[in-house]
Amino acid sequence: MTLTLRRNHDRDLAPLAKMLPDTEIPLLNPSAKVPFDEMEWHRNWLGESSDVSFYLLDAEGHDVGFFALREGIGPEVRHLTYVYLREEMRGGAGAELAKIVEQAAEDLGALVLTLKVETDNAPAFNAYLSAGYEELSRRHGMATMRLDLEARIAA
Incomplete structure (x- = not known):
């Protein structure tokens, strides 16, 4: 499976709303309103000025996923605040998705x-x-996890 990345410069959540079925909203965020409330999701995942989000596209250029990165303790740390992948894309996409998220964080200067x-x-x-x-x-x-990108870059 080949996924490509599109940075969400406009902070537009309409594509995410189209991807996210109402039935999945309570599974992903039990306190979220149904149907999708763009302002609520904007506050949660893009509320900080340093928040950056991306859409994942399939080989045909269709939006099939979304993730957001928040600045952590300084710009050298990024925190993956949210990730969503359409159900039909989930089987076996974990490694590819992880690499894409890592590259996006590195491109933002994260270590x-x-x-x-x-x-x-x-x-x-x-x-x-x-x-x-x-x-x-x-x-x-919940498990808190960490990846040292600087060690990966040096390797």
């Missing part, structure tokens, strides 16, 4: 990438482990 993932989401959790993330902690069903 470290962090994220939180639900511990009961085994496919995502295992994809991050396979991509080289280390688990830092677990709390309330």
Whole structure:
């Protein structure tokens, strides 16, 4: 599977709204309104001036995914705040998606990438482990993970 990246310079969430079925909203964000409320999602995932988001495109150029990166402790740390991939794209796309997210973070000047993932989401959790993330902690069903991009660049 080949995915390409399109930076969301306009902070436009309409493509995400089209991709995200109402039935999946409570699974992805139990406190979110249904149907999709663009302002609510904008506040949550693009609320900081340094937040950057991207759309993932399939081989035909259709939007099939979305992710957002937030500046962490200084610009050298980026935190993956949100990632979504259409269901039909999920089987086996974890490694490719991880590489795309890592490259986007590096292009923003990040040396470290962090994220939180639900511990009961085994496919995502295992994809991050396979991509080289280390688990830092677990709390309330969430694992905090970290990837040292600087070490990867040097290798």
